[in-house]
Amino acid sequence: MTARPTISAADQAAIADLAAAYTAPLASAVAVPLLVPDQRKAEPAPQAAGTGTPASRARILVVDDDAGARRLTRATLSKAGFTVLEAGNGQLALDAVRESMPDLVLMDVSMPVMDGFTACAELRRLATGHLVPVAMITGLDDTASIERAFEVGATDFITKPINWSVLPHRVRYMLRASSAIHSLEQNERRLSNAQRIGEMGDWEWLVREGCIVPSEQAWRLFGHAGAAGVSEPDQFFATVHADDHERLRRACDQAIANGEGFAIDHRIALGDGTLRHVQQQVEVIERDAAGQALRLAGAVHDITRRKDAEEQIRRLAYYYPLTELPNRLLFTEQLGRALAQAERHERQLAVMFVDLDNFKRVNDTLGHKAGDELLRVISARLQGVLRRNDALARSGEPHHHSIARLGGDEFIVLLTDLQRSEDAAMVAQRLVETLGEPVFVQGTEIFVGGSLGVAMYPADGRDIDTLLMNADTAMYRAKEAGRGGFQLYDRSMNARALDRLHMETRLRRALERHEFVLHYQPRVDVLTGRIVGAEALIRWQHPERGLLPPGDFISLVEDAGLVIPIGEWVIGEACRQNAVWRSSGLPLVPVAVNLASTHLRERGLPALVAKALAAHDIPASALEIEVTESILLADPELSVRIAQELAAMGVQLSIDDFGTGYSSMSYLKRLPISALKIDRSFVRDLETDPDDEAIVSAIIALAHSLKLKVVAEGVETQAQLEFLQSRQCDEYQGFLTSRAVTPDAFALLYQFQRDADASADAAAASVTTGPCPTTTRS
Incomplete structure (x- = not known):
């Protein structure tokens, strides 16, 4: 224990007052409990800042082995309104704080069992021990004790002899300071957490000192490792992306020179190679007399997520996710810039419309998933053909897009910096050849093909709309010319395009205006030559152009989405006409109608057929439905189920154009079909092509082995008929007997055939049963 100094007269008077106020006799203070809180009431006092507890009601732990000193301290502080706890040594003090942490500790330095230095050091090791202010009490000239007190974590020190009148004020000051420090630390933690959660940071630039003082979060956002530290500007901004560094440097130099803040977005190159996008808001917070900045304050915000979202939105706005090709919006923007450059440099450019010829068929038969896969494959192939410098990518991006997708199966190509139109024709030919190559989709080999139209700047148009319209017109002309080719635009095509538009508009009203009619081509028995049925073939009675065959409008029907309603009309009309023939005295004629493959996936088809048969009182055996074998590719289970429902009704089902599409014998044998029809392309060259002979013979043999009839289409010569007879084909139809004719x-x-058959039967009967002939002699 340190030597105690002599007490002055003033202090003796103060002590006397305190002793008089203290109720317990001083002599009884030898045995002190671990904690002795003062029970007297005190006047209300102001709250200590940041603690939520009034400063004058704060709990003060007095640690001293001198009971008299404790009593004097207790009396002084209790009178000032504090709650006082007592401990006789450092160990008892630690036991006390473990039970309940006081608001402040007054601790003597020298004590038995455990001195104040050790107790203070142990207190600081407790979970919340660092929050409690500790004032060490020591002798006036004991500087070594003071230094050691601060080393072990003391907040302040009080020298002896103690000025008892000042002590309450010292305690209040220490509580207030501790509360302020605690609030500051808490605010710093909150700010740090807010910056971390909000991905923000701040820094201060001391211009004269040439250093930047960043927050921990700002240090981390700029990609620096370790704890934040004061650094030079070049060091702090060293991680800024090389392409953005000069822009940021100029903004900072201008802010320092002009004394004005700025906002800037830039990138930070992280150590792992990734980029972080940040936004900085910089303000000048101190200027010199000339207005130049002395201190800059910066707030940095990580906006990488926002930039990623903006990029995603931009890609959705400008690209098709399926093919990752630019869309029409991006194409028109790029074409506008390309036209401006072509005009400035007096160059030519070409716009090409590309349309897949058989995409709809694949989509309808194999399904949309296969259609999507096909579009991805075709997109990749077309991109591979085109030159990299004919790009559609936006400014600032690598020039690798030279093709855009307009939607569906339509693509558009931009070729820039051309010397002549022949250059565009060469590229168009390569594109057509690429589209003609087989594509494997879901394990099936498919030939799609495509048609392409080309419009040149400036010859075929000087603005976006004109070039697009003329390229589209040329593409449709290529389709009309037989598909699988390309056409360069010429002015005469506009008239044809306008005509097609008028035709499609008129076609949409043709059904409700009863402009469609059915013609019937006889189906003939190969051996007897008798008519055994008919195929209903649609015609359009155009009010201005007369009777149009299917080839003039079927593609428009598909484009207009009228396949299903027109197919339904054909079923009803064929049933109605059969009823008319029967009412005129003719026997029922089995009539075959052609339906699109999509129709056999319409769940309502059996009900529709049943309704048509019932409406005209026609038996189901009088109706035959012809579909192509492509029905087996898209949802074959549904097609088989619908076909079985039709067969259960008694409706016949046949496969049209057999051998030209996609055959699956496993599904074919499950279909309740009654006949296979040989396509006219195999019959046409029977007389000259041994391959066609072999194909026709194989189809007939296959059908008969499956107990199916065989119908040959397009028979026009007697030699073709004789070949079919030799192979025991069952029926045929073609110009050899008759074209399709009116009902x-x-x-x-x-x-006429029935009358001829009746006459022949009568003649045969008369020969058999009539009188014997007589001989006349001259």
Whole structure:
């Protein structure tokens, strides 16, 4: 224990007052409990800042082995309104704080069992021990103790002899300071957490000192490792992306020179190679007399997520996710810039419309998933053909897009910096050849093909709309010319395009205006030559152009989405006409109608057929439905199920154009079909092409082995018929017997044949049963 100094007269008077106020006799203070809180009431006092507890009611732990000193301290502080706890040594003090942490500790330096230095050091090791202010009490000239007190974590020190009148004020000051420090630390933690959660940071630039003082979060956002530290500007901004560094440097130099803040977005190159996008808001917070900045304050915000979202939105706005190709919006923007450059440099450019020829068929038969896969494959192939410098990518991006997708199966190509139109024709030819190559989709080999139209700047148009329209017109002309080719635009095509538009508009009203009619081509028994049925073929009775065959409008029907409603009309009309023939005295004629493959996936088809048969009182055996074998590719289970429902009704089902599409024998044998029809392309060259002979013979043999009839289409010569007879084909149809004719003409043909058959039967009967012939002699 340190030597105690002599007490002055003033202090003796103060002590006397305190002793008089203290109720317990001083002599009884030898045995002191671990904690002795003062029970007297005190006047209310102001709250200590940041503690939520009034400063004058704060709990003060007095640690001293001198009971008299403790009593004097207790009396002084209790009178000032504090709650006082007592401990006789350092160990008892630690036991006390473990039970309940006081608001402040007054601790003597020299004590038995555990001195104040050790107790203070142990207190600081407790979970919340660092928050409690500790004032060490020591002798006036004991500087070594003071230094050691601060080393072990003391907040302040009080020298002896103690000025008792000042002590309450010292305690209040220490509580207030501790509360302020605690609030500051808490605010710093909150700010740090807020910056971390909000991905923000701040820094201060001391211009004269040439250093930047960053927050921990700012240090981390700029990609620096370790704890934040004062650094030079070049060091702090060293991680800024090389392409953005000069821009940021100029902004900072200008802010320092002009004394004005700025906002800037830039990138930070991180150590792992990734980029971080940040936004900085910089303000000048101190200027010199000339207005130049002395201190800059910066707030940095990580906006990488926002930039990623903006990029995603931009890609959705400008690109098709399926093919990752630019869309029409991006293409028109890029074409506008390309036109401006072409005009400035007096160059030519080409716009090409590309349309896949058989995409709809693949989509309808194999399904949309296969269609999507096909579009991805085709997109990649077309990109591979085109030159990299004919790009559609936006400014600042690598020039690797030279093709855009307009939607569906339509693409558009931009070729820039051309010397002549022949250059565009060469690229167009390569594109067409690429589209003609087989594509494997879901394990199936598919030939799609494509048609392409080309419009040149400036010859075929000087603005975006004109070039796009003329390229589109040329593409449709290529389709009309036979598909699988390309056409360069010429002015005469506009008239054809306008005509097609008028045709499609008129076609949409043709059904409701009853402009469609059915003609009937006889189906003939190969051996007997008798008519055994008919195929209904649609015609359009155009009010201005007369009777149009299917080839003039079927593609428009598909484009207009009228396949299903027109197919339904054909079923009803064929049933109605059969009823008319029957009412005129003709026997029922089995009539075949062609339906698109999509129709056999319409769940309502069996009900529709049943309704048509019932409406005209026609038996199901009088109706035959022809579909192509492509029905087996898209949802074959549904097609088989619908076909079985039709067969259960008694409706016949046949496969049209057999051998030209996609055959699956496993599904084919499950279909309740009654006949296979040989496509006219195999019949046409029977007389000259041994391959066609072999194909036709194989189809007939296959059908008969499956107990199916065989119908040959497009028979025009006697030699073709004789070949079919030799192979035991069952039926045929073609110009050799008759073209497709009107219902009345077909009725006459059918009646004429019946009359001829009746006459032949009568003649045969008369020969068999009539009188014997006589001989006349001259």
